[in-house]
Amino acid sequence: MDCALETTIMDFDLGSFGIGLITGWVTAYAVYRARGLFQATAETLSDTTAKVGNAAVRSADSRYVSDLIAFCESAHLAGGQVKLTDIVIEPRFVPQQEFARPIPSDEYRDVFEIVPKTHDHPALYSHYNIDTLSINELSEGNRAIALLGEPGSGRTTALLAIALHSLGKIRFTPPPDKVQQQMDSEEERMNEKERSVRIKERVMMEQRAKEQLALERGVKFDEKADEETKNKLPLFNWHQPVEQ
Structure with a gap:
């Protein structure tokens, strides 16, 4: 037993152990210092992959639309x-x-x-x-x-x-609205005061007509909602058609 123990102890190379330990520490320190570079590289690869995927999707969508x-x-x-x-x-x-x-x-x-x-x-x-x-x-x-x-x-x-x-x-x-064109031509021949009075009268008539139409439909006329409806993008322009 003593001979075997002595042989094992004699086979241990302290220099190689030290070199290996120092190399491990240096490698670990280098990896620690370069962690930002590794993270940036991984993010770059991820972004590149995402861009390639998005480009492929856009290309497919563009071909489909065409x-x-x-x-x-x-x-x-x-x-x-x-x-x-x-x-x-x-x-x-x-x-x-x-x-x-x-x-x-x-x-x-x-x-x-x-x-x-x-x-x-x-x-x-x-x-x-x-x-x-x-x-x-x-x-x-x-x-x-x-x-x-x-x-x-x-x-x-x-x-x-x-x-x-x-x-x-x-x-x-x-x-083209011929009636509106005729009204516009008549207003152009008026002076500034007469034109202003005519425009106010037309706006009031349109307001009353909208209120009367809302009353006939049994709803309350909302001027703000009416203006929003005019400026709203039509629903068909929100969706892409699908070929069946």
């Missing part, structure tokens, strides 16, 4: 010759009639309520100036919408127009 626009531009009868945005006009939508509503008084009776709105035969009411909805007005209603119409009535074209409008490829502007 392909969708190309599809919408050509998915009509003359798609091989002309783009849809060059010939399309804003579709108008006839809202569904209320299932039950109070009998209107003679004072506020709608002159178009006697027009037969039989959607199986749209020619019966197509010649009358009945109430219709624009694309932006359509987005203010229910989130689930069913477009009904006879074959060839333009349902597919309406959906394509909504998609192009949502992607910002086309903007529908209202037609």
Whole structure:
């Protein structure tokens, strides 16, 4: 036993142990001092990976939008010759009639309520100036919408127009108001005082008309909410269309 113990003690190399210990301390100190560099490198790699992933997503989204626009531009009868945005006009939508509503008084009776709105035969009411909805007005209603119409009535074209409008490829502007143009030309011939009085009168008339319309609908007119509605971005422009 004594011989074995003596041999083990004699085999221990104190110099190698010291060199190894010092090397370990130096390495640990170097790693400790370089921890900031390692952390910065890791963050850089993480940021690079995230940027590459985001670039790939943006590239995929961009290709999808480009392909969708190309599809919408050509998915009509003359798609091989002309783009849809060059010939399309804003579709108008006839809202569904209320299932039950109070009998209107003679004072506020709608002159178009006697027009037969039989959607199986749209020619019966197509010649009358009945109430219709624009694309932006359509987005203010229910989130689930069913477009009904006879074959060839333009349902597919309406959906394509909504998609192009949502992607910002086309903007529908209202037609020129000839009455407003005539009023503007008359105001230009007035002096400053007469023009100011005319503008105030017009603003008051618009205010009364909005209040009267709100009263007929059974709601309270809120001028602030009305102004916010004018400046609000339409719902269709908040969402990206999806091709089914």
